[in-house]
Amino acid sequence: MAKTYPRTAKNYRIRPLTFATPLLENESLTSWLVRAALNQGCSPSTLTFYFWPEYRIWTYDVDKGFEHIDSDIHADMAVLAKTTVDTFNHQTLMSFAKEADNSLTEKTGLTWTRPLSKRNRYSRIGYPYCADCLKEDKTAYLKLQWRFTWSVCCTKHKKFLQLECPHCHYPYQPQLINPEQRYINRCHSCHHKLDTEVTDILPSDTIYKFQLLVDKVFHEKQGTVLGRLVSMGDWFDYLLFLINMTRLALRNPDYMFGKLLFQFGVDIDTLSTPKTALRFDYIPIEEKTVLLECTFHLFQISHSQWVYACEALNVTQNSFHWSKNTVVPAAFKQVYNQLPKTPKRRRILKPTDIQPTSPEAVMAAWNRLQRKREMTNHYDKHLKDD
Numbered sequence: 001m002a003k004t005y006p007r008t009a010k011n012y013r014i015r016p017l018t019f020a021t022p023l024l025e026n027e028s029l030t031s032w033l034v035r036a037a038l039n040q041g042c043s044p045s046t047l048t049f050y051f052w053p054e055y056r057i058w059t060y061d062v063d064k065g066f067e068h069i070d071s072d073i074h075a076d077m078a079v080l081a082k083t084t085v086d087t088f089n090h091q092t093l094m095s096f097a098k099e100a101d102n103s104l105t106e107k108t109g110l111t112w113t114r115p116l117s118k119r120n121r122y123s124r125i126g127y128p129y130c131a132d133c134l135k136e137d138k139t140a141y142l143k144l145q146w147r148f149t150w151s152v153c154c155t156k157h158k159k160f161l162q163l164e165c166p167h168c169h170y171p172y173q174p175q176l177i178n179p180e181q182r183y184i185n186r187c188h189s190c191h192h193k194l195d196t197e198v199t200d201i202l203p204s205d206t207i208y209k210f211q212l213l214v215d216k217v218f219h220e221k222q223g224t225v226l227g228r229l230v231s232m233g234d235w236f237d238y239l240l241f242l243i244n245m246t247r248l249a250l251r252n253p254d255y256m257f258g259k260l261l262f263q264f265g266v267d268i269d270t271l272s273t274p275k276t277a278l279r280f281d282y283i284p285i286e287e288k289t290v291l292l293e294c295t296f297h298l299f300q301i302s303h304s305q306w307v308y309a310c311e312a313l314n315v316t317q318n319s320f321h322w323s324k325n326t327v328v329p330a331a332f333k334q335v336y337n338q339l340p341k342t343p344k345r346r347r348i349l350k351p352t353d354i355q356p357t358s359p360e361a362v363m364a365a366w367n368r369l370q371r372k373r374e375m376t377n378h379y380d381k382h383l384k385d386d
């Protein structure tokens, strides 16, 4: 089919939409495409097939943007929404990732992006939303911000973001909404409005403040680490470094990093460790919240407090290389460089050193399997429903 639709022949379709749907500030591309389709009275997949028949748009993570697939798509969208192509280029997950992550390649998943785990056009993980933000039919839209993994709550309403329908508990999938449902704030499965909370637990003041801080760094493209102004990329590297250090401390409270965090006033024993060993981007909101609250506390620790605590606990430069992939972030080098190095010891592996897998590793693998099964069940149900 693709060959019968050369670009020049197809372009006649690209004109401003009959029922104007401007791309709103901070709106995600998913949100705009779904609203544009519903405003024209068609389904999201009909709209995208009509304009871009050579691509199955909804099999992609739309919010990443299409610059890396076909830059004409953003140019087309800009005409449809009566705006500039730059607006579309900048309002994507890819645009943020390029600025924040120097090691970005096509193959690695985007860091700081909440996955939707797509199979075909179905997602096995729901699209994050704030029920209060979606209350009004006509003004409801989805924010790109909610797709980032540091976003655990809505800063406007101080409520946790949620991924599922509060009525049928299906993952929220706006791309599957029918034109009869008319608005983006509907569940495609039970057709109810997504205007109630799944949980009545409210975010703590700490998590709310941290959310505001991360959003500020995101908007200003720079932030402060240990009293120095650093680029957004360096700031986010430091954040991830602290998150990983916290995870390490939670796993082994009696070991070095557990003691270090205790020294900084974090009550490790009262905190729960993530059930799986998955990357931060993949763990559930409640587990992220625990890690972010702890990390926010570590953000307040000054340069001299770090050096003092590390010296007291014999923490050396080598201690910060806890796995072979760990890179000490540039922003932390001012502390790191002041610590002593440990000479490398050569260790010969004896047969008695080979240990069976630890119970923690087995449990983490088991929990990952459970998670996969739950997601597959949702997808299988789709197949039966279709």
Ligand SMILES: [Zn+2]
Pocket: 130, 131, 132, 133, 154, 155, 156, 157, 158
């Ligand atoms: Zn909200």
Ligand SMILES: [Zn+2]
Pocket: 165, 166, 167, 168, 169, 170, 187, 188, 189, 190, 191, 192
């Ligand atoms: Zn539902």
